[in-house]
Amino acid sequence: MNTCIKKVVLKSGEIRWRFVMRLGRDAADKPIQKTYTFPTKKAAEAEWARLKSQKATGVLVLPSALTLATYLESWLGGKRNLRVGTRNTYANYLKPFTERLGNVPVQKLTKTQVDETVDWMLSSGRRIRHTNNPGLTATSVNRALTVLSQALDSAVKQGLTPRNVVTLVERPTCTPKQTDTWTAQEAAAFLNHVSGHRLYPVWLLTLCGLRRGEVLGMRWAGVDLKGTRAREHGFPAGTPTITVEETRVSVNGVIHAEQPKSERGRRTLPLDQEMVSALSALQKLQRQERKAAGPAYEDHGLVCVDELGRPYPPDGHSKRFKRLAKAAGLPVIRLHDARHTCGTLMHLRGVPTAVISAWLGHSSAAFTMKTYIHSQADSLAQAGLTLRSAVRVKKRLPVAAVR
Structure with a gap:
């Protein structure tokens, strides 16, 4: 018989059963007790x-008034290895939860509260209204839920809450977004259009699949036009190369220089003769501009700069790409879609997926295949013709002859 559980008679005459459990000690070493009634x-x-x-196994969760907003701020602050851009992205994903549920104690957070926030995000959560839809996409909401779930998983491991309620939330269904890419003819048309542009080699690098931040962060120190360092990277002596070792991103209007996204992102790529010629011409032009500008020139050692040596802001660079695409009479795609175009054109020409993955600086070939390689209309048409040539009907019979 458990003598710790006491019978209690209420004023109404109803009977309750009550016990007091000592849960542990607080920061001041005072005992923490809680009364339970059933x-x-x-x-x-x-x-x-x-x-x-739970006390015996060390998994008992002590009562705490720690709010969701305070906890999420602490959790994000403890993610030491996050890149600046990723940290900002996580903070934006968590913002709807901190704004709407920030005062709720982590231990009292419910599935219903998260569901209500998700419904609001889908219907009214968009901050910048680029479209008529005021809600966030299901993809964005799912990414936000994933980050929140990561944070609450950590809270469970720390003994701050007994469970992660996000695991109970039904995720909104995502409709895969079609990624637009250029055909080989369209990519060539764009390069022909910008061949006289001051930043022609930058657009070449873009259609070679480099990320925006990698192009903007490319330094002349990483450009080896004579191939003097080629053998260090496994290429034959004399092979011109570029080395990706820095990326520049914009976070809340502030430009940050960072390391590549992953170890595979730090890579050295060979240059063809067109790239060598274009980069040599730009290097010569920048020397002339530096001399003409005098003290006003800002020498950052970067490839992608204006006439005074100033780095281009990332968002402005993306807008410039779209303006040039429109002026060339081409379908206007995102700057990042040029990277998808590179992967797709390589795949359609038989380059092994593992090689494409290494070229693009992906962590795995599976990610490259799933995310960066797309079918194009002309390729699908060619696939149909290939199938028909393999499976031919010698002579079609009259309909009446078929029984």
């Missing part, structure tokens, strides 16, 4: 046994 003795005994078991 309508039946059986329920009280079950809860007593559960709590005792």
